[in-house]
Amino acid sequence: MAVLSTDKLQIDIPGRADGSPLDISIQPGELWGVLGPNGAGKTTLLHTLAGLRAPRHGGVSLDGTDLRRLNRRQVARTLAVVFQDHQDSFPATVLETALVGRHPHLSPWDLDTAEDMNIALDALARLELSGMESRVISTLSGGERQRLAITTALTQQPAIWLADEPTNHLDLHHQVAIMRLLRDQAHSGQAVFMCLHDLNIAARWCDRLLLLQPDGQACWGRAEEMLVPDALERLYGQRLQVGTINGARVFVPVE
Numbered sequence: 001m002a003v004l005s006t007d008k009l010q011i012d013i014p015g016r017a018d019g020s021p022l023d024i025s026i027q028p029g030e031l032w033g034v035l036g037p038n039g040a041g042k043t044t045l046l047h048t049l050a051g052l053r054a055p056r057h058g059g060v061s062l063d064g065t066d067l068r069r070l071n072r073r074q075v076a077r078t079l080a081v082v083f084q085d086h087q088d089s090f091p092a093t094v095l096e097t098a099l100v101g102r103h104p105h106l107s108p109w110d111l112d113t114a115e116d117m118n119i120a121l122d123a124l125a126r127l128e129l130s131g132m133e134s135r136v137i138s139t140l141s142g143g144e145r146q147r148l149a150i151t152t153a154l155t156q157q158p159a160i161w162l163a164d165e166p167t168n169h170l171d172l173h174h175q176v177a178i179m180r181l182l183r184d185q186a187h188s189g190q191a192v193f194m195c196l197h198d199l200n201i202a203a204r205w206c207d208r209l210l211l212l213q214p215d216g217q218a219c220w221g222r223a224e225e226m227l228v229p230d231a232l233e234r235l236y237g238q239r240l241q242v243g244t245i246n247g248a249r250v251f252v253p254v255e
């Protein structure tokens with residue numbers, strides 16, 4: 001278990017004024033969502049939390065240690081990132097790509113063990129990719145490639161997940177499967193922080209939400225307190241109709 005926290009963090013978007021300083025603490029067991037329109041800075045925030053981008057001000061710490069004082073291997077043993085896009089430079093197979101998740105746990109010249117292989121095969125099964133182990137990743141569909149990215153993160157066995165639109169490219173069945181997987185991770189003590197565009201996924205699955213405006217202003221809190229229709233309409237510049245199905249709020253954009 002691990003805690004990722006920010007101290008007066010301001011993300012660095014060139015040409016943009018400083019936004020709200022973020023003081024958040026992503027705790028074991030929590031499922032966070034970040035909502036905001038295109039270009040608001042969700043991906044920039046996620047990359048800053050991962051230590052892949054320098055903050056403009058403030059800092060990010062992992063279990064109380066500033067990320068800048070940890071090397072990437074130390075960070076990767078605890079924290080997995082699921083990126084929005086997958087740039088595949090090498091013609092790797094599905095199994096090789098899943099096994100990349102074990103690299104932070106191996107010494108530089110160690111080979112994967114039988115246990116690493118079992119972890120990867122279990123993760124592939126969980127993501128319904130069994131039987132595709134020897135396929136070259138360039139032959140996968142968009143949804144299969146997305147599920148493989150999540151498989152690699154699962155193989156990494158992180159305490160903290162940072163996922164950029166984890167339901168990207170997925171059909172409805174797989175959207176639900178991925179959200180259940182992430183919720184199960186949270187229930188077993190991991191922390192999950194993800195960028196989202198779907199208000200209904202946010203309402204159904206997230207405990208905590210951060211709303212990010214294009215001018216950098218932000219607010220955050222318990223999901224039910226953040227899902228205020230007026231505030232969401234202002235955030236997106238879009239009128240919404242709000243209903244309730246089985247106790248869960250449902251948001252439908254209207255013309």
Ligand SMILES: Nc1ncnc2c1ncn2[C@@H]1O[C@H](COP(=O)(O)OP(=O)(O)OP(=O)(O)O)[C@@H](O)[C@H]1O
Nearest residue numbers: 013014036037038039040041042043044045084195
């Ligand atoms: N290196 C850069 N130089 C200039 N502007 C940048 C740079 N990187 C990102 N930006 C800008 O920063 C803003 C935030 O981008 P970011 O990808 O974080 O937004 P987002 O909220 O994730 O958007 P989306 O919902 O479209 O994925 C955008 O306006 C983007 O064009």
